[in-house]
Every structure is written in C-alpha cells, then in structure tokens.
Amino acid sequence: MMQISKGVEWAAHAAVMMIALPEGRGLKAEALARYHEVPTAYMAKQLQALSKAGIVQSSRGAHGGYRLAKPATDITLWDITAAIEGHAPAFRCTEIRQNGPCGLKKKDCKNPCQIAGAFAVAERAFRDSLKAVTLADLSGQVLRESKPEHLTDVMKWLGAEAVPLSKKLS
Amino acid sequence: MMQISKGVEWAAHAAVMMIALPEGRGLKAEALARYHEVPTAYMAKQLQALSKAGIVQSSRGAHGGYRLAKPATDITLWDITAAIEGHAPAFRCTEIRQNGPCGLKKKDCKNPCQIAGAFAVAERAFRDSLKAVTLADLSGQVLRESKPEHLTDVMKWLGAEAVPLSKKLS
DNA sequence: TGTTATTCGGATATTTAATATCCGATTTAA
C-alpha cells in the first residue's frame, strides 16, 4: 500500500522535541515515548535507528538518554525518513523486460527501462522536497503557530524531564 | 520499507504492451503473464484492479481478454499506480500531537501538523511527476530506443496472441 | 572499589500487509 512506517512520524516528532533541549542535556527513550503516548520499546527502536544514522547522540546506563548530534539546521525530514525506512528506492525494477519470449539480452539493458526511469524521477522529486525541510524549519513553524500557553506547558515538561547526560556519548 | 508493490511494475508493462493492440482485439491475462514470465493468477489480479479503475476494458468467457479503455495519451503512470496501490497517502498522520501530558485539544488541530504538511507537499510532487508521464510517452520512448529486430519480435508475438474480443465489454 | 540501579542496544514474538493461488460466475462458439 506504499506506506511510510509510523516510526517515521514518531522519530520526527521526537527529533523536533529534542531541539528545545538545553546544552548538555538529554531525554531518555521512555520519556519521549510517554510524552507522545506511544509504546516505549518501539519508540526506543526508532531512536536507535536515528543513532545509527548519526542524527542523535546516545549515552547508556544511569543518566543516559538522547540528544541531537548536530544543529537542527543540518537535519532534514529526509534524513529522518531514510534513517527509519532505509535508502532503498520504493519502486523496485525486477527487469521483467528480460523475461519471456521476447526478453531482451542483459547487455541491451544498460539503461534503466522507461518505467523505472519515470519512477526514479518521481522519487527524486519526493526526496528533494523532504530534503528542503529542516528540523529548524519545523521548529520555527511550531513556535509561530502554537499558543503561548502550550509552549509554556512544553517547556515546563522539558525542564522536569531533561536530564544531564553522562560524558560518554556515541 | 516504503515499497511500491511489484504489481505496479507488472501492470505498467502490461498496459504499455496493450497500446500496440489492433482495434477490437485484446490479450488474455494468461498471455500477458506468459509474456512477462510472472505468475498468471497474480497478474490477473492486477488486471482486475486496472479494470475496476476504468483503465482497461475486459470481456469474460471464451474469447475474453483485456484492452485499454481509453487513449494511451489519457492514461498516466499515476493512474496505474493509484489503481494498484490505492489513493491513500503514504504518510499517515496519527495526530500524536494530541497525545500525552502536553497534548493539544482537537479543536486546536484544524490545520495539519507541520510534519504531516511537509510530507503532503512531498507526496504531491511525487504524484505530479507520475501524472506527467502517459502510456503514450512510454511507448514512444520504447519505439525510439529499441532495436528494430526486437520490435518485429514483439509485433509477431502480438499478432499470434491478440484475439478478437467478444462484444460485451465492461 | 565493588554493588546496584538505570538505560541503551540488539535479538525475539506478534500482528498486519503483500504475494500467490484457487474455484465459482459468466460468456461465446459449436
């Protein structure tokens, strides 16, 4: 059904939340899951994927948690999506033009077929659109469009939940 | 993994093949499956989806088969994709901003959230790119880029397999 | 300096969607 995993939505919201963290502080997976009211272990899995992709830094053990690994201006929605969903193209060309009674020889298939080519163009348009949106952009929109009282609520929650991260980051 | 079903690939290739059908003739599902060397019953399922979407016409019983329901210039790659995959957006916003300790009230969520909005823009770019490619475009590229001997092969196969369709179309 | 509480990370179940198949409904030709 050409669906994007829910993990992408969760990871994106979690990443936006982490923008507001004070320097040197972090949030643990359980807190991010509780804030968004989603299963803890599954949220943790998404954060692991972000960590592998170098989008967030993590520290384990007591006083562990997550924080962004680079400036919010350097993280795009495509980075988040690719970290969770992978970089593989959505359209998988199985080269069926090489099959059957009129199948082409492999050496005549150096260029991608017309259909695969058209999907490649469309997917590039999709990716480029997501690459144009940074976490900083999203954060700015939230700040402009939210009611002040909501922002105070969020900052209050963050102040209570953000913990000083341990030294050893990865 | 944000994957597009293989059925889309098969349906697209089958549709391009049907462009070359002489007036009043058609191809049965089994022939299209054999030509592309894919499972007959599953190819048939994709053709049913195209039929429901009004992209191809079908006739049942002896001398049944499929042919395009409208000019190749009026059928886009997006039409094929939507017929197989459905029209639902790939990114499903579950409104998690309404969840948790700082959840927003439903009445404050009239507009889509920033993340969902960004994905909507990206998906529109994807769709528009596919909408710009018609079956006629694809067919033209194939005609220009294929070796003449391959085209003769295909036309020969088509001449042998294309059958006069029965009157009652749907 | 050991011990314990805490949290991440990878491996493991469960549920849902994609893939593949089968059999009845319908049409035509003989």
Place this chain on the structure above:
DNA sequence: TTAAATCGGATATTAAATATCCGAATAACA
C-alpha cells in the same frame, strides 16, 4: 443445449511492519 474458456472475487501463504523482551554498558553510591 452443451462445453470450453476466461474473468472475478474469495482464499492460502509469505514477508514486512509493529510491538516486546532481555542482556550489555554506564554511572552513582555505599
């Protein structure tokens, strides 16, 4: 009228998305 042929919807099977668990690692504290 009969029989052969073909589509259409319903049904299995396999893979992926979703959810969960337990061991590895870190730091605070006695």
